[in-house]
Amino acid sequence: xxxxxxxxCSGPSGVGKSTLLKKLMKEYEGVFGFSxxxxxxxxxxxxxxxxxxxxxxxxVMQAGIDNGDFIESAEFSGNLYGTSKxxxxxxxxxxxICLLDIDMQGVKNIKKTDLNPMFIxxxxxxxxxxxxRLRGRKTESEESLQKRLQTAKIEMEFSKxxxxxxxxxxxxxxxxxxxxxxxxxxxxxTQMQHQSPLPPMRAAGC
Ligand SMILES: Nc1nc2c(ncn2[C@@H]2O[C@H](COP(=O)(O)OP(=O)(O)O)[C@@H](O)[C@H]2O)c(=O)[nH]1
Ligand SMILES: Nc1ncnc2c1ncn2[C@@H]1O[C@H](COP(=O)(O)OP(=O)(O)O)[C@@H](O)[C@H]1O
Numbered sequence: 001x002x003x004x005x006x007x008x009c010s011g012p013s014g015v016g017k018s019t020l021l022k023k024l025m026k027e028y029e030g031v032f033g034f035s036x037x038x039x040x041x042x043x044x045x046x047x048x049x050x051x052x053x054x055x056x057x058x059x060v061m062q063a064g065i066d067n068g069d070f071i072e073s074a075e076f077s078g079n080l081y082g083t084s085k086x087x088x089x090x091x092x093x094x095x096x097i098c099l100l101d102i103d104m105q106g107v108k109n110i111k112k113t114d115l116n117p118m119f120i121x122x123x124x125x126x127x128x129x130x131x132x133r134l135r136g137r138k139t140e141s142e143e144s145l146q147k148r149l150q151t152a153k154i155e156m157e158f159s160k161x162x163x164x165x166x167x168x169x170x171x172x173x174x175x176x177x178x179x180x181x182x183x184x185x186x187x188x189x190t191q192m193q194h195q196s197p198l199p200p201m202r203a204a205g206c
Contacts, residue, residue: 003092006035006115007185008100010107011122011159012152013077014134016171017101020122020181025099033096035087038064041079044139054084071113074105077147081106088115097188104155107164120184121165123156125172 009017025032038054038061049055056064061080065073073082083100091098100117102110107119124130130152134145158164167184171177 003095004097004188006088006092006098006100006117007032008102008107008110008117008119009122010102010104010119010155010165011171012124012130012155013148014130014137014152015122015124016133016174016177017122019174020171020178021099021101023178024181024185031097032099033091033094035083035091035098035100037081037083037087037100037102038070038073039079039081041081054087071115072102072106072109074103074109076103076105077144077151083110103151104158107158118167118184119165120181121159121168122177123159123168123170124152125170127152129172 009021011017021034025034036050036052036054038056040056040058040061041053043049043052043055047053058080061073061082064070064084065080065082069084069086070082071085071088073080075081081103083102083106088098088100098117100106100110110117111119124133127149131145131149134140134148140148159168169177169180169184
């Protein structure tokens with residue numbers, strides 16, 4: 001696909017992916033664009049259709065998948081999620097760096113495509129802290145929370161596989177993790193200098 005090389009962020013539910021990506025898009029508005037996934041899960045309070053996700057029924061989503069509209073799709077915690085070709089094309093057509101927030105299955109499936117992104121894994125300092133964050137977010141029922149924690153263990157094992165990710169960032173202190181994320185994206189500096197009137201990114205610790 002044309003355009004700058006995308007960036008995939010993956011990691012257990014509740015680790016802080018959305019928090020980090022939103023911070024990045026706010027600081028570098030006009031540089032990064034979010035690939036808006038489709039999902040069959042219900043919107044959470046504050047989430048907006050067409051901004052956080054495209055919220056659809058399972059029938060609509062399955063029809064899209066069958067029609068070949070999706071680059072990848074996966075079942076996560078009882079719901080379907082997927083990246084449509086249109087979602088990525090929309091970002092790339094604006095010459096923005098496409099950010100994808102997808103689960104482990106998405107990572108595996110994207111590796112089989114020609115998207116060729118950079119793969120970043122966001123990890124919690126411990127399972128206890130992950131659980132605390134998920135509970136603190138107050139978005140999940142006890143059942144959904146337990147499912148997510150089970151899946152988190154599998155995702156964390158996968159991230160240890162050699163070559164699974166280009167970069168692993170532990171999100172302990174948010175500012176430190178954000179600095180590391182920007183450092184990981186340092187290679188995009190030149191691209192960003194050319195594409196954006198905003199100041200180039202600085203390496204972590206500068
Ligand atoms: N494979 C795939 N996973 C996705 C996609 N969109 C979101 N996800 C993942 O689905 C999981 C659940 O997302 P969500 O319901 O928003 O919960 P949260 O991660 O706890 O905020 C997370 O691991 C996301 O990274 C997608 O398009 N494809
Ligand atoms: N470094 C951090 N320290 C403490 N809380 C955090 C940190 N990063 C994120 N959080 C909080 O943890 C919760 C889950 O973060 P979120 O970005 O929704 O995770 P994800 O998108 O990976 O599911 C949110 O309430 C968020 O404010």
